[in-house]
Amino acid sequence: MNIETSDLEKAILLKVSGRMDAENAHEFEQACEPWIARGAKHLIADLDGLQYVSSMGLRSFLAVAQKLQSSSGSLILCRLNGLPRQVFELTRLIGLFPIFDSAQEALATL
Amino acid sequence: MDSEAQRLTLPASVESVAEFRNFVRSGAVAADVPEADLEKLDLVMEEILVNIARYAYIPESGVAEVLFVPEGPGKLYVEISDWGNAFNPLAVEPPDFSRGLAERSIGGLGVFLVRSLVSSIAYRREADRNILSFGFPGPDS
Numbered sequence: 001m002n003i004e005t006s007d008l009e010k011a012i013l014l015k016v017s018g019r020m021d022a023e024n025a026h027e028f029e030q031a032c033e034p035w036i037a038r039g040a041k042h043l044i045a046d047l048d049g050l051q052y053v054s055s056m057g058l059r060s061f062l063a064v065a066q067k068l069q070s071s072s073g074s075l076i077l078c079r080l081n082g083l084p085r086q087v088f089e090l091t092r093l094i095g096l097f098p099i100f101d102s103a104q105e106a107l108a109t110l
Numbered sequence: 111m112d113s114e115a116q117r118l119t120l121p122a123s124v125e126s127v128a129e130f131r132n133f134v135r136s137g138a139v140a141a142d143v144p145e146a147d148l149e150k151l152d153l154v155m156e157e158i159l160v161n162i163a164r165y166a167y168i169p170e171s172g173v174a175e176v177l178f179v180p181e182g183p184g185k186l187y188v189e190i191s192d193w194g195n196a197f198n199p200l201a202v203e204p205p206d207f208s209r210g211l212a213e214r215s216i217g218g219l220g221v222f223l224v225r226s227l228v229s230s231i232a233y234r235r236e237a238d239r240n241i242l243s244f245g246f247p248g249p250d251s
Contacts, residue, residue: 066211091223
């Protein structure tokens with residue numbers, strides 16, 4: 001898994017690609033934590049390059065979203081497709097996250 | 111059917127998941143399981159094996175064994191065994207989907223995902239061994 005992070009002022013963008021599994025899912029939380037600690041309210045995860053996510057990955061997304069929600073922020077997902085989208089749908093997590101077709105669309109709502 | 115069965119035994123640890131996954135994936139490719147389903151098979155294997163790695167042998171350690179047999183074109187039968195504490199993952203309570211974001215936990219999601227992606231699944235305890243078997247791919251594939 002690879003995570004590229006950039007500061008878009010209104011939100012932090014994390015481009016996640018590759019496979020998020022039991023061995024590396026904690027890296028997503030680790031990538032988000034410094035931004036949350038610095039007071040970032042909204043994080044946008046661009047998942048266009050994400051090929052695979054297991055329940056350990058879901059745990060990571062959920063943990064970050066819960067942290068942000070408790071400080072009135074949000075974890076926004078965009079470009080959730082393929083097997084990862086199916087996994088979010090099967091586990092009915094899909095309705096718990098704001099989901100957009102692009103980071104630009106997500107930014108426009110903030 | 112056993113003459114075609116292939117087995118692999120490794121330590122029951124998260125670090126072994128990739129090797130087990132690749133082992134079964136090679137069997138799936140040889141059995142002409144559609145390429146598009148291979149990552150779903152990876153997911154099923156990961157969910158089951160991570161549970162064994164984390165919970166089967168607490169507080170000690172042990173091994174897991176994976177066996178697969180081709181079951182006709184495009185189909186695979188898989189058995190995953192451990193010799194840890196008796197545990198039927200199919201008896202785990204289903205996730206509570208009514209909870210909102212703040213209260214949602216991932217407890218039970220792994221088993222729920224596995225059930226969604228296989229054609230059949232069964233648990234049995236034989237002597238000191240837990241055996242979870244499943245058919246792949248599932249109906250949605």
